[in-house]
Amino acid sequence: MSASRSALRPYVCSSCRHGVLAPRRRFSSKPAQNPEIYDVVCVGGGPAGLGLLAALRASPVTSKLKVALVESQDLDKARSWDLPTHEFSNRVSSLTPSSVAFLRRIGALELLDTDRVQDYQQMQVWDGETGSKISFDWAEETSPFEDPRTVATMTENANLVRALLSRIEASGDENLKIFSKTTVSSIENGSDHPDGPDLSAWPVLTVAPSEASPASTSEPPVRIAARLLVGADGINSPVRSFADIATEGWDYNRHGVVATLALSDSEAPTFPAGMRTAFQRFLPALGGPIALLPLPNNHATLVWSTTPEHAAYLKSLPPNAFISMVNAAFRLSMTDLKYMMKMKRVGEEEEVNQHDAELTWRLQHTPQPNHIPPMVTGVQERSVASFPLRFRHASTYISPRVALIGDAAHVIHPLAGQGLNLGLGDVASLSNTIEYAVTHGMDVGDLLSLERYSTERWGANAKVGGVCDLLHKLYNVPGQGPVAWGRSLGLNVIDRLPFVKGFLMRQAEGGA
């Protein structure tokens, strides 16, 4: 342990030794003067925040650090999250092989409910305007006798969060404090305590139970000081505002429509057996791509990036019409889709027939490529939702005693499914950085220690975010103009050059 930490030991212990009773005692005797000191305080209990905690607890070097997590939502709910096998949450992420390797390393992978996780070995991407396509698989690099290599792994975020929580719990509750249903009411610099440590350059958080929780009246606010404060608190990160880190970016004026879908059994058996494919079709006239990513039991999750108007229209459709629209979006021309997006919703009955009738009729006159997904046959109740798409990138990820990870540091367009992977990449890098600092006797909150994390991640994330932004812009030019011609040529060329494609796939795989 670092020298500074051992010097502070008396103060740490005085408050931590008494566990849960400590806050109340302190409140009654000396009113909130000495905040409790933690080595790492993580604000935000999403996949990134929990991942960091799990990673720190998993490494023998960092497992004894005193860590705390503050999360406004009820983590008990996340812990006991359970759905019937044929139902899936609509918040699903694709994990690249390097994210999976990281989860395996910290021991969270085996805690995932594997019946709810789906690998896919192939990805078909094509341009709805020109029909040019590219397919991603590892067939070039593996021999025909091996099992096909996984391109990415689909998992529900809730499943991942639950696995990470159990991983953290399995590491014991020594030196660990989880503030569930708790919000950060303020972050400020501490003060120089005459009889204690000089915390004037340390972030001190005041956390109080969330207003929604019934316990809000009984439990008083708690003050905690952080040697390293980690912001994993999402796009409107309070930690980022405290650190006064500027963030750049823009809103795409697009929404991502998500849903859990049931697929028809495909007539043709896949070869090799059990091979699953992800599909993505760019719809330049509608504002973005539609993607269908496989889930177990012939289910799939939908991510359809489109304009807010179209998203509102899709959400307002009854299930049958919604299914027809999704099937149409993978099959029909831009002209048909634009028309169908404006079709009036007269009455429930009439309207259902309308969308399906249009689809059936147009399918007779639209030649189909052979790489389209199976027909969608059902949509899970209440699974259709949408979220705004944005681009944000913090100007730096670190500041003295502060580090940002996940969405607090960067938010990107979801067209490549890289958001969560970048977050987990941050976690892997930051936990390594902390480990390095601890083994070398450095202060984990020191800017010099954190520099390593920032160097590793800022450029990598900027690159992936920039490529996604470029693709978004390229595939938002409607019509058959020179841009459409150029992007189709590029796509076809890359599809035919195995070396270039392999390079790009390795970049995407290691992008996290």
Place this chain on the structure above:
Amino acid sequence: MSVLARQIAPSARLLTPVTTAPACLLPRHFSVLNRPQPNYPGHIPLTFIERGALAVGSAVGSLINPRRGDLIATLGEATATPYFIYRLRDAMLSDATGRRILRDRPRITSSTMPLPYLRSLPENSVGRTYAAWLDREGVSPDTRSQVQYIDNEECAYVMQRYRECHDFYHAVTGLPIFVEGELALKAFEFLNTLIPMTGLSLFAMVRLKPAERERFFSLHLPWAVRSGLASKELINVYWEEVLEKNVDELRRELNIEAPPDLREIRRMIRRQQKEEKQRMGQQTA
């Protein structure tokens, strides 16, 4: 090329038996010797060179003899792809009525449009105007030939529909079928439908007399540009459903002005010339 042009251009109808291509052969590259199966009854698949030869041949032929409607139709089909006919189909697919037409695929013939019924419609209705125009020009809806050179069957229908509706455009605008009126309508159609043949037809201007040409440039071309650009896509009019509508109301809906009546102008000029001649005769007498 010259052989092909000689074979194909003079009479496109001679080519019809070619559709019985050998189907038993293994899939081979599309060439003159290996023609694929037709995509719809009456379809004749053409190679790029054949299509080009057909376009040039029919263009020259129809310029020499503007009464050859079959050559004009062939020119329309040979130059409609790529892009133009797809654009027109997409224009139909973007409109509710256009979609309904594509779905129903109505045909305009003397049996689907019985003339006695049209004549019985009220004065100034679209149907009555159409019938009156047919009577005045002495033509029948049955004179339209089948589309054969457009590969996509849906686009072939769009071409067929355009061709069959052409007489309705004549009726609504009141333009006659002699070269001058036809040219004015073709200019209007080119700006409205963007079918290249209608634009190419304007080369027939070289056949106009200087006085007619001057009238065309000062009177009808400005009208065609104004109306063609301002009006809605005419292909999306379901003519079978608007037969009983008032023709002025329809013009207003489509945003077309009525062009100057060519026959009236001609009659007036002829009368003036006659009067002039009489006066000259009187003076000399």
